Amino acid sequence: xxxxxxxxxxxxxxxxxxxxxxxxxxxxxxxxxxxxxxxxxxxxxxxxxxxxxxxxxxxxxxxxxxxxxxxxxxxxxxxxxxxxxxxxxxxxxxxxxxxxxxxxxxxxxxxxxxx
Numbered sequence: 001x002x003x004x005x006x007x008x009x010x011x012x013x014x015x016x017x018x019x020x021x022x023x024x025x026x027x028x029x030x031x032x033x034x035x036x037x038x039x040x041x042x043x044x045x046x047x048x049x050x051x052x053x054x055x056x057x058x059x060x061x062x063x064x065x066x067x068x069x070x071x072x073x074x075x076x077x078x079x080x081x082x083x084x085x086x087x088x089x090x091x092x093x094x095x096x097x098x099x100x101x102x103x104x105x106x107x108x109x110x111x112x113x114x115x
Contacts, residue, residue, distance in 0.1 A: 002040060005031050049075075 001022060003009040010031060013019045022029045032039035050071070058064040077092045086094060 001027050001029050003029070003031055004040060005034055046075075 009018050011019055019029065037044040077090055080088045080090055082088065
């Protein structure tokens, strides 16, 4: 798990709720460099997009969650992306398409060598 160094993610390993959860699930926790948003660029861009589009004041968490869920469906299935290897496709289309053929061959070779 990659996160920033925010208090909601970091603390004493044996006392912080998030750190304890990651330990229980055997998930490695890494943090980004301080004041280096490029280390977690996808997440930072999503936050910026969400804040720019915010025009509504929410009265309840459930209301906010519903809007976020609706937005993520559009973002992942209808909004084409220009990032690395996206080639104007949506994240869902790239996910369905799978790894590029060269990467699949490399993964297969690695699996055969370790067997």
